[in-house]
Amino acid sequence: MTSVQLAVASGQSGQMSRQMGDNHRRFLQTMMSIGIVDDHGAKALYQHCCETHNVQCPPDRLDDFIETINSKLQPLFMQIRKGMSEDNGQEHYALVNMAQTDVTRMSSDYADNELELFKKTLELIVGSENGTVSSTDILNSTDSMTTKKLKKSETEHLLSRLVHDKWLNETKGEYTLSTRCIIEMEPYIRTMYQDQVSVCHICHTIVFQCQICENPICGIKIHNPCVARYFKGRAEPRCPACNDFWPHEIPEIRRPRSQSRR
Incomplete structure (x- = not known):
């Protein structure tokens, strides 16, 4: 600071x-x-x-x-x-x-090779179909590092730190971008991965975990929470862009646990 x-x-x-x-x-x-x-x-x-x-x-x-x-x-x-x-x-x-619009904002907390692995993790998540990447794929990506290669134990420790520092989320060995990362890195992600990243048809922010219209001419993406809100109470869900039937299961609107920080 x-x-x-x-x-x-x-x-x-x-x-x-x-x-x-x-x-x-x-x-x-x-x-x-x-x-x-x-x-x-x-x-x-x-x-x-x-x-x-x-x-x-x-x-x-x-x-x-x-x-x-x-x-x-x-x-x-x-x-x-x-x-x-x-x-x-x-x-x-x-x-x-x-x-600072890229990972250099993290340079005071992470070494150069740790930042390189975070970038590789970010690339893997952006390039995935469902916005997730496995710990195995992250570990394998260390083979192509140009800075000092991280050992397996060092990589696992780094991933734990990135989760603790709220840059990544982890569930059963699968990693996703955290809310903090998406908010802070959105300009960088939009610039660096403009041909890969998509935006939610409902809220117009970048989207990774989502449902996709199966009409090949359409193919819009919608965040799962946006899907829940948009289709709530609709007898026959239809794509808001092409009006084709929306074949995916409509998730329930989750009520997050209230948290207080002082």
Whole structure:
């Protein structure tokens, strides 16, 4: 974290402190610490910050509250950005460094060969049909590394770190991009993989885990949570683009567990 960022978070900048309340600074300082928080956690944190500093916090003004913070972060090329979990459709808020649009933002935490393997993992996920990659395929990709090759144990440890740091998700040895990674890396992914990456027909953000229209002339992709919401209550689901019958099982709308971070 730079001294300028610390100044914003701690109130050491006189100009910032006149324009931002202590409740805003407490919220920002927490976001700098945790990086990403789900919608329930953001609302709880917003309420906590306002109550701690005896400031009113209208429940429907969270986005306005964050916009005030973002207006002060703009000169620092940072932003608290909103995105959706591909897993359950829940909104998340992540603190994003907009000055760095690729994996160099991770260089202070990871060595060069670790960053190279993360890039390879990203490429494998983007190029897959279902937005996942197995641990075996990741381990095999170390053979083509140009930097110092990672041992198997080092690769496994790195993958655990990437999951812990919320860059990847893992389920039964299958890895997907985390919500944090998608929010932060979307500009980079769109630029680097523009011929491979697709966008959801409903929410228009990049999509990896999804359902696909089986009409070969159409082939639109829709996030699983977007599928659940779009087709809810429809007797005969049809593709929103070509109107062909939608043959996939419609998932239920999941209700994420409420989480509170303070």
